[in-house]
Amino acid sequence: MNERRKTRQPWNSFQVRKRDPEVKRDAVLLTAAHLFLEHGYRRTSMSELATRLNITKPALYHYFQNKEEIVVECYRRGIAVIENGLDNVLVSPSDGFHKVKAYVQAYATAIVQHEFGRCVAMLDDGALSQGTRREVRALKRRIDATLRSYIEQGMKDGSIAACDAKLAAFAIAGAVNWIGTWYQPGGPLTAEVIGAQFASLLTDGLHGSGNVSSAAGLARRDQTNARDRTASSGD
């Protein structure tokens, strides 16, 4: 509960009492991520950010050197959140196909649950300076590389049919990243539902999983519920 409140009005930390600077930095980042996702990086002005945080513009420059440094930090946290989720996949000893499936689920969940995660998926890095863009892209690529390696592993161990691993990775990453485009934080779709559906759709395809196991049956039930609950979502 308390957690929730902080998330929704992080700028309060500035007013209520003096906290340690790390908390303030966090508040700035969270609000910034919010605005960046809502209006885009370019269209979010430092003034707007400051206003939302109930502080003055120069105060922002106390915590961050640049507007750019703010986004970059959003990116970094987002990447961390995502990679954290993906780490769980690595430990499970399974074939490539199931690793990809778990990957999708983890990635989608991270993007749905964390604003920073959505920043990674949605923010246009074209506005960044060259140096920064390089860093951000390197981070992103690391995630892509992981996915590609799973796919390649799957092709080797026979769990995935021969295909262009790069294209397959692009397709999957695209579908997942795109979530940020239509996902509405307050909506009826939970991270679990989205994650499960995407994992199934992007690995099993539209026919559903080949052997209808009990797991598949369960999944299908979930999907049905999801459909019902979603009825009114979308933009």
Next chain:
Amino acid sequence: MNERRKTRQPWNSFQVRKRDPEVKRDAVLLTAAHLFLEHGYRRTSMSELATRLNITKPALYHYFQNKEEIVVECYRRGIAVIENGLDNVLVSPSDGFHKVKAYVQAYATAIVQHEFGRCVAMLDDGALSQGTRREVRALKRRIDATLRSYIEQGMKDGSIAACDAKLAAFAIAGAVNWIGTWYQPGGPLTAEVIGAQFASLLTDGLHGSGNVSSAAGLARRDQTNARDRTASSGD
């Protein structure tokens, strides 16, 4: 060949003073689409566009009232290109599954082949004015609705497993729209290859198509080639 050249340096058309004005409008749009895709809508200034076209800034206002009118026209043409491609799907009398597959192929092809198509997929409509945004979104939604209707048809005719049609459509559309993010016009990947691969991946899943037909064998060969040729692509 000659055609190709004009496409790549459309601003040349302005060198000659008297020309069919429609040709010039086209040149503006093509160059604009180019720049919008490269730097984003906001970061592309009218000055830059004019410079690239070897004309002065006010001359642009001869052909378009607004900067916004330029993007909107890009959007419109993109939508037209895409819907044109999708029309071929409609005529083929087949089950929902195969319609979706054909849809993916057609959509992906349109996005890869036409800059305007990529504009639809990539440009952030958040920079538009309310009225214009509404129009653009209505157009986009029409495409999404088509896809969703195919999925629903597939679930009815049994060719597609039960799932949340809305989520499935989002996944597919996301994967395809994302192509604009990584696709490099000069690269080795052809529209056919990308289209075929995406169609297969997003409908059959990673296991590949159930019955390995000769067609599937052919596809697999293509994919392998694609992978080799792509080796150095990506951002």
Next chain:
Amino acid sequence: MNERRKTRQPWNSFQVRKRDPEVKRDAVLLTAAHLFLEHGYRRTSMSELATRLNITKPALYHYFQNKEEIVVECYRRGIAVIENGLDNVLVSPSDGFHKVKAYVQAYATAIVQHEFGRCVAMLDDGALSQGTRREVRALKRRIDATLRSYIEQGMKDGSIAACDAKLAAFAIAGAVNWIGTWYQPGGPLTAEVIGAQFASLLTDGLHGSGNVSSAAGLARRDQTNARDRTASSGD
């Protein structure tokens, strides 16, 4: 009727048939005066004028060298209209007081009846170039000088009480020029009514004319009607 139509859609002359160029110049001037009075000189663009006349912009430059030349000609015609009206005053052999009275009536009538007359009263000559402004001001001053001379004559012949002739002239001219600010061409007030009322108010004052003659009685009746009919006018 025919007259009326020409006044309201003078640009038709361009379309219907080729007339001698003088007619076209007139059409331009009339439309220009219209727009200048409606939106002001600066806010009326040559494009707008051309559009209203159903001709192209460069065509305007065929009849006039400048935008400025257009207004100047409006001024000139307006001055001519006014001075024409004032000439009738000169011939009548009477004392200064009655000359002023007749002057007011004539001036007010000219301003109410002719758009060019209103241009003289309303258009801000601050937008003109120095040379042109000098000419226009000289023309205007001539009118003012006439009024002042009447007032001075009146003071000499005893029909007007001692006062600062310059200030008195300013007061009268201001009241009359201001008519253009509130006068609505289609409204219920006729030129005669306005002229008579202003002549009376600005010379006799608010007490009315000293000796209530039959003429005064008539005037009073007119005024009452005017008031009734005006009820809803004004901006």
Next chain:
Amino acid sequence: MNERRKTRQPWNSFQVRKRDPEVKRDAVLLTAAHLFLEHGYRRTSMSELATRLNITKPALYHYFQNKEEIVVECYRRGIAVIENGLDNVLVSPSDGFHKVKAYVQAYATAIVQHEFGRCVAMLDDGALSQGTRREVRALKRRIDATLRSYIEQGMKDGSIAACDAKLAAFAIAGAVNWIGTWYQPGGPLTAEVIGAQFASLLTDGLHGSGNVSSAAGLARRDQTNARDRTASSGD
């Protein structure tokens, strides 16, 4: 004296960095009013205003959101100045005729003495946006309504001859507003002289006040002086 200097070169206030922000706003407004009256609203650019104030253009946007907000504030202050002057008229318990006379004097004085007052009389509100124009016109109308009510009262109590109150109000307001057209701040005419003369001319007419009282005699002497001193004024 010191006060006077500040009024004439208000932009000096900006030289000192830290100042009461209200003072700076005032300086901007005063300089703006100056320029607006000199060149007109449209022809006064924000650059020019900034230059005159020895600041940069964007600094202006610290104190006002818009160019329009600057004029509107000029209007508001002008209206306040005028209504303030008119309030004194209300208290005096007299007939309509004398109220009108006092009104003219007060109005004329306000316009002559305050640049903001002159803004109300002179600035063309046609350049304003619809919403703003509505506000300004409503304010202006309030002043006009006051005058009209005095005239109507005068007609009822018999101190003013029957006439069209609306036209009479227009005539008087026009004469007074026009003052801004010819009045030169540095010239020899004082506010008192102008106010007294206009009050007399616009209510008593050119014959002078009916009963020549000692007051009238005094007035006549003032007028004579005024004329002498004015000799070189006018535009």
Next chain:
DNA sequence: GATGAATGAGCCTTCATTCAT
């Protein structure tokens, strides 16, 4: 440490005017 004020650079747009045809 925090703030009100200020700035330089840049962007979209308008307009009177002139070519080239």
Next chain:
DNA sequence: TATGAATGAAGGCTCATTCAT
């Protein structure tokens, strides 16, 4: 003669960033 196209100059406004206090 008449026109579609083009232009130079300027204007209002925004924004990330930095002083001076």
